[in-house]
Amino acid sequence: MSNKRTVAVRIRGQEFRIRSDEPPEQLARIARTVDETMERVESKTGAVDSYDVAMLTALNLAREVVGFEATRRTFDLAKLRTLIDLAESAIAPESS
Numbered sequence: 001m002s003n004k005r006t007v008a009v010r011i012r013g014q015e016f017r018i019r020s021d022e023p024p025e026q027l028a029r030i031a032r033t034v035d036e037t038m039e040r041v042e043s044k045t046g047a048v049d050s051y052d053v054a055m056l057t058a059l060n061l062a063r064e065v066v067g068f069e070a071t072r073r074t075f076d077l078a079k080l081r082t083l084i085d086l087a088e089s090a091i092a093p094e095s096s
Helices: 024-045 050-071 077-091
Strands: 005-011 014-020
Touching: 005 024, 014 024, 014 077, 024 050, 024 077
Parallel strands: none
Antiparallel strands: 005 014
């Protein structure tokens, strides 16, 4: 049985409601990482379009994951799937 709950996080000043069974502290940490990476991308590139910043952030974080995978042979695909699911749930429209 899944123990999913909805947790609100803020990224770049916008609230996202994420439905997950991850601990709220973990979700907050993930959101902080995304927010900080987006801030760095904005600062370094001067990009202002939120879509451009989001895509560049996704590329930066994916590069880190791939780099991590290259250095660690026992990469946990379940954890990666969880992160992907969290990202998708944050951008999916809320069902009424």
